[in-house]
Structures are given as structure tokens and as C-alpha cells.
Amino acid sequence: MTFVLDGFDTDAFVTATLAEDMGEGGDVTSAAVIPAGARFTAVMDSRDAIIVCGLEIAAAFFRRMDPDAAIELLVADGAQVPPGTALMRITGGARALLTAERSALNTVQHLSGIATLTRAYVDRIAGTGATLLDTRKTIPGLRRLEKYATRTGGAKNHRMGLWDAAMIKDNHVAVAGGVGPAAALAKAAGIADIIVEVDRIDQIAPALDAGATHLLLDNMPPAMLREAVGIVAGRVPTEASGGVTLETIRAIAETGVTYVSVGRITQSAPAADIGLDFAAA
Numbered sequence: 292m293t294f295v296l297d298g299f300d301t302d303a304f305v306t307a308t309l310a311e312d313m314g315e316g317g318d319v320t321s322a323a324v325i326p327a328g329a330r331f332t333a334v335m336d337s338r339d340a341i342i343v344c345g346l347e348i349a350a351a352f353f354r355r356m357d358p359d360a361a362i363e364l365l366v367a368d369g370a371q372v373p374p375g376t377a378l379m380r381i382t383g384g385a386r387a388l389l390t391a392e393r394s395a396l397n398t399v400q401h402l403s404g405i406a407t408l409t410r411a412y413v414d415r416i417a418g419t420g421a422t423l424l425d426t427r428k429t430i431p432g433l434r435r436l437e438k439y440a441t442r443t444g445g446a447k448n449h450r451m452g453l454w455d456a457a458m459i460k461d462n463h464v465a466v467a468g469g470v471g472p473a474a475a476l477a478k479a480a481g482i483a484d485i486i487v488e489v490d491r492i493d494q495i496a497p498a499l500d501a502g503a504t505h506l507l508l509d510n511m512p513p514a515m516l517r518e519a520v521g522i523v524a525g526r527v528p529t530e531a532s533g534g535v536t537l538e539t540i541r542a543i544a545e546t547g548v549t550y551v552s553v554g555r556i557t558q559s560a561p562a563a564d565i566g567l568d569f570a571a572a
Contacts, residue, residue, distance in 0.1 A: 395567070415540050
């Protein structure tokens, strides 16, 4: 099975990642210690309670090193599993599989960590009517994968990059001369989706009047968020953003905002504890 994700080249990612790990000398440890014909059977399992993400990409590393490896995915991405759950069973050439091990584990640990933290935020706002959004606070080169992981955890993707919506933030406002002029310029440029960041109540009307299609309510406390939501009155979606934590997100979501965006789910997610251990064939 080939992992397919719009805009992401799995083959190129696997090639580049293995090249980084192997360098010019290859896996000198496995070459020295493991007999050329040795076989290896192992089970990848989770030591944490996690939301699984990235298994098919991990499998692609093993298949690249041993195209004939027998790989069984025991759960699917998005599964919520307890500690001790077997995720994958593989059998193949020992040298090849051990060479791929770290790259495969790094990927599934990172993505599962993001999906797991994302789910914690999603669960915290359940029943409020608000939707969790991710942000562009991603590791360069991994955005498509990390945003896949946030979707796996239950969030909705915000814009993918600079190209798919205008997001007018404080520095744009400072240069353009205000939220109204900035939004008007974006509208005049023919941009359909115009997100305008406001951090004061008096910026809401000028932004809407100039053509904002989405308001980002930046670093507003809950009382101010409620006031802002009332003023907007459903004319455009509203998004609370800025310093949101697991401890504060519920109160923020209960203000009536459409979305809450959280950079921490990609920027600060700890890697899931997932290992690969020798198993009897």
C-alpha cells in the first residue's frame, strides 16, 4: 500500500530521510553485526495511550529497504489505543529493517504525538459548538504531514500556506494603515477569503465593512470574546487565537466563537512513546 496525501511526495520524503540517516557510509552497525542473510521479525507497539498516526509512512521506510518484507498493520491511523497495543508486525531482512527502524519510528512517534495532543484539545471543547483549528506553526518541510496528523486527531486545517487565503495580521495592518485599508486592498486584489486579525473591539466594524470574511480575535479574554461575537452576530466566522492552552480552551470555546486555533498542537506536541522490538517469528 502506498500512502497518498495531497501535495505530499511520500517517496521523496522516504528517500531524503533515509539518505540523511545513512549518509555516504550506510548503516555500519548492521553491516558489521548482522549476518547478511539474517531474518528479523518485530512488533511496533505503543507504550502510551495514543491516537495512532503515520503507520503507513513508517511501513514505507521498511518497504524501501526490503521490498519483500511482510508488513501487517494491526490498527489504522486515527485509532485510539491503550498502552501496550501492537501497531505493526514486520518480517524481513534483518539488516534492511534495522536500517529503516529509526526513520520509521521518528515519523510515527512525531505524528502520533501531534494527533494525540490534538485529540486532547478536541475533547476539551466537546459540546461547545466550537471547532479546533491548527496553524502554520509547523516544522519546515513537514507541514502536510503535521496537518494530516491534526486532522487525524480531530482538528480542522486552517489555511495550508500563504497562498490559499489572505491573513491580515498586526504587521500588515501597521504598514497598510489600519484593518479597514488592509482588508479593502485584499478585496480589491480579488482574494476570496480574507481573514483579518483584530485585538480591539473598535477594529471589528472597519474590518467587516471593508470586506473581511473571517475575523481572528487575537488574545482577547473570554468577556471580550463574548462581546466581539455579539457584535459580529454571525455575519462571518470568528476565531479565537493566542496563548490557548488545555486549561483555558474550554472557557474560550464557550464564548460562542466559531473556531479556536492552537499552535501548540504542532509546535509543542511531545513524541509518542512507540518502540520496535524483536519478536519470535
